[in-house]
Amino acid sequence: MCAVRRERNFKTVTGGPVVGQIASEALIERLADWGVDTVFGLPGDGINGLMEGLRRHQDRIRFVLVHHEEAAAFMATAHAKATGRIGVCVATSGPGGIHLLNGLYDAKLDHMPVLAITGMQETSVLGTGYQQEVNLDKLYADVAEYDQMIYNPAQLPSVVDNAIRTAYARRGVAHITVPNDIQVADADADPWQHVAPARPPHTAPVMLQAPGRPRDEDLQKIADLLGSGEKGAILAGAGARHAREELLAVAEKLGAPIVKTLSGKACVPDDSPYTTGGIGLLGTRPSEELMEEIDTLFLVGTNFPYTKHLPAPGKVRVAQIEADPARAGGRIATEVPVVGDAKEGLQALLPLLKQRSDTSFLEKCQKRMQRWREHMAAQQDSGRDPIAPQYVVGVLDELAADDAVLTCDSGTIATWAARHWQVRGGREFFLSGNLATMAPGMPYAIGIQHAFPGRQVIAYVGDGGFAMLMAEFITAIKHQLPVKVVINNNNSLGQILWEQMVLGYPEHGVRYPEPFVDYAAIATANGAFGIKVEKAADVRSAIEQGLAYHGPALIDVNVNPDEPPLPGKVEYQQAKKFAEAFLRGQPRKATIATTLFRDKIEQFKS
C-alpha cells in the first residue's frame, strides 16, 4: 500500500539549505521530495511564513483551502486511507491547531500516516503568555507519534524526514510546529555556536517499509491450527483491504466464510459466496450466528474492538496475521499471533494449507446469507411513506459506478451503508472506524476526490454530521470537485435516539424541532446541483440526476425518523429494554411501532 519509493526520492533530494530561501521553503520543498502533492488547511497569522513557502512552491504542492481545520485533518486522513501515502494538513497557532485535533485522532485511531504542521508564536515571546499562545507540542503529545517544535532553521529539513518516516513506520500522526520568526528566517541561518560534537544531521527523504512476510515456522503453525478445526471462519479488517485475491483463495482452501469488519468492508465483494458480510451491531445475522458455532478463527488485518461479538473465551482456537506486534493477540486469547503484512502473509500461507473437502459449514452459512440478502432487499421498500432509509441506499447502490468510493458518517447511516451498499468491482468504502466521530464523510470525499479526480466519490451522511461541517460543501464548490453528497435527513441524532431506548429509557434531546432543514438550498444558492426529496417516488430520479451532474451535487432526502437500525440478531434483553422505554413514556410510540413491528416481529420471536 505504502507508496514510498526510493528512486523518486533520491532523484529529487536537495543538498542542503539554499541561499536566498526562507526556512519555510526548506520545509515545503522537503514535503514535495517525499511525494506530497496536496496540503489541506487554513491560514492564519501564525503561519504566514509557511504560506509564503507554499506560495513559492505551488508548482510542486497544491494548497487546498478549507473552511474548518477539522475538515482539513479529515481530508488528510482520507488521503492516506485511499492512497496509502501520507496526508498533510496545516493550521495556524492556537485555535487552528486545536481545531485539527479531532481529525488527527481519527488518523491515530485508524492507524493512518498523517503530518500536521502548525504555527507557533515567535521564539522571543514563547512562555510570556503572548496572544494565542497554546503549547501545541504539549497538546499534541497524546495524538502524535512524533511531535517537534522547530527552534532553529538548521533543524530543517531533517525534522521533516524524521516526522514523515515516523508517521509511516508507526502508522500514525506526526506534528511539526514552527514559530513565526523561524518560518521566515533564512533557510541557511545557523544562528548559534555549535557545541562540539553536535552537528545537524543531513538525512534523505526516503523510507522503505520492513518486509511483511512472516517466518515460515509461524506460517506452518497457522496452517496446522486452521487445519485442525471442523468449522473455521476468517475475520478480515482494514489491514486486509489490499489482499482480496489472497483472502478469497484462503477461504476457498479452508472452506471457511469471511466475516468483515466495517472498516474492512472492501476486503472482498459483498456478493462473494465466501462472505457473510459484517459483524457487530451493524453486521449481519449470519455473521453473528457463525461466531457462536465455529471452532477455529483466523484474524487477518484486524484489531476489531467489539470483543462481545467475538466467540466466548476458551471456545475457539485462534490464529492471526497482524501488522503491529503490539496489537497482535490483543482482543482474544490467540494461540498463533503472527506479525506480518496480510497480503504477503496469506500468499506465503496458501501453499501450506490443505484443501478442505467437507464444505458443509460454508454451505450452511451461504444458505443463511441467501435469506439475509432477501431480508435486506425486502427492506429496500419503495412503497413506504415516510421514505425508508434502506431504500435510498439501495437505489444509490444500484446506480453508482462499479468503482465508486463511498464515504460515510457515524450514525444510523453507518448501519444502512454497511448493509445496503454493496462492495463490487473496484468499489471502496471509508468511514471513521475507531474514533467513530461524526462529520468526516464529506471532508473524506473531498480529500479523496482531490486524489482521484476522475472517480465517482459519494459522501453518504447524516443530517447531524453534515450540519457540523457543512461549509465544506462550499469548499467542494470552490474547488469545482464533482463530489456527490447524499443526506439521510431524519432531522435527528438518530443513532443516539435508538441507543437511549436500548438502555431502557425514553429518548431525550436527540430530535431537532420541525421542520426538516432544507440543505439542498445551500447547494442551489451557490451554483451547485441540489435537490430536496420528500417522496419515495422521487428518490431514483434525484439520485440519477445528482450522479450524472458534472459538478458537486447534494441530494437531501427526508427519511423516516422512526426507523430503528436493529442489530442483525436482536437479543431478548434488547427487545425488553425497548419495551421498557415504551412503558416509561417514549414519544412517538405509534410511529416507531409501525416500523419496528412490521419489519422486525419475526426477529423479536427468535
Ligand SMILES: Cc1ncc(C[n+]2csc(CCOP(=O)(O)OP(=O)(O)O)c2C)c(N)n1
Ligand atoms: C463528534 C461527535 N459527537 C457526538 C457523537 C455521538 N454520536 C454518534 S452517532 C450520533 C448521531 C449522528 O446523527 P446524524 O449524523 O444525523 O446521523 P443519524 O444517526 O441520524 O443517521 C451522535 C450524536 C459522535 N460520535 N461524534
Ligand SMILES: [Mg+2]
Ligand atoms: Mg440524523
